[in-house]
Amino acid sequence: MNRYKKVFLSLLMSTSLVFGLTACSESDTNGAADTTDSSETSDVSPYDVDNMKFDNITIKVSSKYGGTGDNDEFYKKRVEEFNEMDNGITVEMDNISTESDYLDKLATSFADGNTPNVFVEFGGSRCLDYVQADALVDMTPYLDYDQEWKDSFMSGIWDATQYEGTDGTWGIPFHLYQVCLFYNKEILEENEIEVPTTFDGLIDACAKLKADGITPFQVGESDTYRWGHLLNCLVLKSYGTDMVNNLADRSVAYDSPEMIKMYQTIKDMFDNGYLGENPLSIDASTEDSLFLDEQAAFKYDGTWFISTALNSGIYDKIGVVSFPAVNEEYASVNQGGPDMIWYVSKLNKTDEEIAASVAFVKYMACSDFAAEHVKVSPDTFPFKDYALEGEAKDCRLLEEVQTLMDQTTEYRTDIQTYDSASHMINTVRNALQGLGLGNSAEQCGKEIVDRIAEDE
Amino acid sequence: MPKRKKEITISVLLLLPAVIIFAMLIIYPVCNTVWLSFFKWKGIAGQPKEFVGIANYLKVLTGNSFWNSMLNSLYFMIGGFGILMPLSFGLALIVTSNVRCRRFLKTSYFMPVILSTTAVALIWVYILNPSFGALNQFLDIVGLSNGKKDWLSTPTLNVWCVVLVNEWMYAGYNMLIFVAGLIAIPDSIFDAAKIDGCGFWYRVRYIILPLSKGSFKIFAVLCITGCLKVFDLIWAMTKGGPNNVSSTPAIMLYTEAFTYKNFGKSSTIGVILLMTGIVLSLGVNRCLRYKED
Numbered sequence: 001m002n003r004y005k006k007v008f009l010s011l012l013m014s015t016s017l018v019f020g021l022t023a024c025s026e027s028d029t030n031g032a033a034d035t036t037d038s039s040e041t042s043d044v045s046p047y048d049v050d051n052m053k054f055d056n057i058t059i060k061v062s063s064k065y066g067g068t069g070d071n072d073e074f075y076k077k078r079v080e081e082f083n084e085m086d087n088g089i090t091v092e093m094d095n096i097s098t099e100s101d102y103l104d105k106l107a108t109s110f111a112d113g114n115t116p117n118v119f120v121e122f123g124g125s126r127c128l129d130y131v132q133a134d135a136l137v138d139m140t141p142y143l144d145y146d147q148e149w150k151d152s153f154m155s156g157i158w159d160a161t162q163y164e165g166t167d168g169t170w171g172i173p174f175h176l177y178q179v180c181l182f183y184n185k186e187i188l189e190e191n192e193i194e195v196p197t198t199f200d201g202l203i204d205a206c207a208k209l210k211a212d213g214i215t216p217f218q219v220g221e222s223d224t225y226r227w228g229h230l231l232n233c234l235v236l237k238s239y240g241t242d243m244v245n246n247l248a249d250r251s252v253a254y255d256s257p258e259m260i261k262m263y264q265t266i267k268d269m270f271d272n273g274y275l276g277e278n279p280l281s282i283d284a285s286t287e288d289s290l291f292l293d294e295q296a297a298f299k300y301d302g303t304w305f306i307s308t309a310l311n312s313g314i315y316d317k318i319g320v321v322s323f324p325a326v327n328e329e330y331a332s333v334n335q336g337g338p339d340m341i342w343y344v345s346k347l348n349k350t351d352e353e354i355a356a357s358v359a360f361v362k363y364m365a366c367s368d369f370a371a372e373h374v375k376v377s378p379d380t381f382p383f384k385d386y387a388l389e390g391e392a393k394d395c396r397l398l399e400e401v402q403t404l405m406d407q408t409t410e411y412r413t414d415i416q417t418y419d420s421a422s423h424m425i426n427t428v429r430n431a432l433q434g435l436g437l438g439n440s441a442e443q444c445g446k447e448i449v450d451r452i453a454e455d456e
Numbered sequence: 457m458p459k460r461k462k463e464i465t466i467s468v469l470l471l472l473p474a475v476i477i478f479a480m481l482i483i484y485p486v487c488n489t490v491w492l493s494f495f496k497w498k499g500i501a502g503q504p505k506e507f508v509g510i511a512n513y514l515k516v517l518t519g520n521s522f523w524n525s526m527l528n529s530l531y532f533m534i535g536g537f538g539i540l541m542p543l544s545f546g547l548a549l550i551v552t553s554n555v556r557c558r559r560f561l562k563t564s565y566f567m568p569v570i571l572s573t574t575a576v577a578l579i580w581v582y583i584l585n586p587s588f589g590a591l592n593q594f595l596d597i598v599g600l601s602n603g604k605k606d607w608l609s610t611p612t613l614n615v616w617c618v619v620l621v622n623e624w625m626y627a628g629y630n631m632l633i634f635v636a637g638l639i640a641i642p643d644s645i646f647d648a649a650k651i652d653g654c655g656f657w658y659r660v661r662y663i664i665l666p667l668s669k670g671s672f673k674i675f676a677v678l679c680i681t682g683c684l685k686v687f688d689l690i691w692a693m694t695k696g697g698p699n700n701v702s703s704t705p706a707i708m709l710y711t712e713a714f715t716y717k718n719f720g721k722s723s724t725i726g727v728i729l730l731m732t733g734i735v736l737s738l739g740v741n742r743c744l745r746y747k748e749d
């Protein structure tokens with residue numbers, strides 16, 4: 001009897017374990033989703049998501065707005081408002097504030113097929129793999145169906161969401177930026193330095209400041225995008241936007257004399273101490289703090305810095321100009337454009353989930369979103385008309401930045417995002433860090449080219 | 457059914473749950489990783505994988521970055537055997553001796569182990585910060601300003617900083633391995649040694665060290681495998697940077713998969729690490745067994 005009990009128990013344990021583990025595994029691994037559509041769409045166009053009725057659909061939305069700043073709080077509030085609309089859609093937020101962790105989690109979700117319905121990305125070649133894998137929803141028919149929504153966006157902002165060789169608009173931008181040169185008026189006045197309008201003027205100003213014992217820039221290159229942005233500005237201001245295309249199609253190599261010159265400029269700035277002390281150990285938020293603590297005279301940064309500056313004690317001392325031109329011909333070309341883009345995933349998603357996701361995106365990427373956002377945090381958005389109220393009203397820096405943006409004739413965001421290889425942005429940024437470790441400009445170029453060859 | 461056959465059946469059935477768990481959570485992932493290492497895959501579910509044969513292995517083994525990361529793992533091993541082993545053994549001798557405050561010392565030595573890796577990393581990142589870190593401030597105070605460094609951004613030095621933090625963190629844990637070996641030595645041997653007039657160093661040399669061989673073997677295997685797959689502390693302190701100079705194979709494995717989306721190449725690194733770990737562990741076992749004989 002005892003023996004039979006043992007046998008019975010063993011069998012029970014084994015079978016329960018097998019069933020348990022099977023239940024844990026993915027029910028569908030080949031990407032085929034249940035396309036049953038329970039939304040009442042029979043008399044409504046499949047693209048008219050505003051008039052669809054949803055039957056308790058829950059969608060998961062991933063973003064990096066997990067912090068406690070004004071932008072993050074506004075985002076969460078906006079999502080809560082969407083949930084209170086009682087439209088049959090419930091949004092579950094998955095917010096991770098550390099950018100690299102957020103992007104890693106996103107990559108993992110694509111690998112296991114359990115992607116969020118909607119997610120924020122920076123666009124360009126970073127999302128090319130997802131487009132090529134047919135994992136994203138083409139937003140073109142939704143934009144075409146709702147012309148009013150489509151027309152509310154500024155023209156020329158769709159670059160980052162479109163790819164050569166694929167027809168479609170694969171994301172909806174909801175934030176716009178330009179990299180500008182912020183400066184501390186008081187420090188410049190005290191040291192009798194004019195606000196630089198050319199790159200040579202900037203280098204002269206850095207030399208004078210350094211000689212006077214003042215740190216010109218304190219860059220937080222521990223976050224690798226900082227020198228990445230500097231390289232973007234230098235390339236755009238030296239060679240214009242053609243160079244971006246030439247680098248992308250490899251007609252100009254990353255170890256060409258033109259690019260070596262750019263790396264050398266960064267290296268010289270680093271070696272001369274113009275980029276601050278120990279930039280490799282300082283992160284971007286510390287960089288902000290040091291500039292606002294008047295420990296650096298200049299800071300190149302995106303227009304998102306306005307909201308940080310607004311709450312600081314030195315707001316009145318901060319001025320802003322376009323990043324100085326290396327070549328006068330390209331003075332009005334700037335790093336910028338849409339940098340925050342909503343994407344809708346269709347990997348293992350039902351039609352109803354996709355429609356609900358688009359409805360959410362429309363709520364989060366529109367003029368009303370921008371108008372509400374600037375009330376609590378002045379910033380720049382890719383929409384044509386929205387009222388500047390609240391914090392944005394009479395915000396001097398925002399007005400100055402908008403004037404600079406109006407003067408810009410061409411935008412390009414991170415130059416590697418136009419590349420066909422999705423790893424380029426990380427490859428280039430990584431190699432640039434080597435300049436701070438004693439690598440030569442030539443080594444920097446070689447490192448990038450070697451990695452390209454390795455990947456191909 | 458004969459008695460023997462029934463016993464075997466019952467044994468098999470009782471072992472089955474563990475075997476199933478082992479197969480599903482260890483054997484299957486390992487086999488899947490080996491299989492994936494022969495493919496190129498961007499890491500998007502449902503997308504076809506392109507068979508590339510041994511191309512991933514050639515890329516990894518002929519690339520500088522892999523060998524640089526292996527060199528960093530080697531630094532961890534050197535630190536493990538050169539610093540951690542004597543330190544842990546010394547601490548084990550202290551806490552098993554008759555010294556006062558043994559309990560307090562035991563708790564103190566073990567304290568870093570119970571802290572999370574991220575917390576330890578954050579503490580040390582702040583201590584080693586070149587601008588406001590305690591270490592550079594201390595060097596200023598004692599008049600050694602020339603010795604101030606950017607500890608976590610200077611190549612090689614940053615790896616050694618992490619190695620030392622690693623030894624600080626795991627000394628208590630490894631101490632327990634040696635303590636287990638030390639308390640297993642019969643008191644009668646020490647009593648006899650005392651009667652023979654053996655001093656402390658003689659006891660260590662001729663009694664404790666030979667009888668702690670098992671502990672050293674366990675330490676060696678754990679140290680080798682641990683150093684090969686070291687990830688968490690170095691990720692939390694330097695993320696393998698700047699410019700990958702402090703990267704280890706495990707960090708390379710992670711970045712290849714999640715930053716560069718080369719899941720095939722990442723799997724290849726995983727397989728190489730696994731094989732290296734197995735070969736080195738078997739080597740250590742064989743080496744120490746041979747000496748025992």
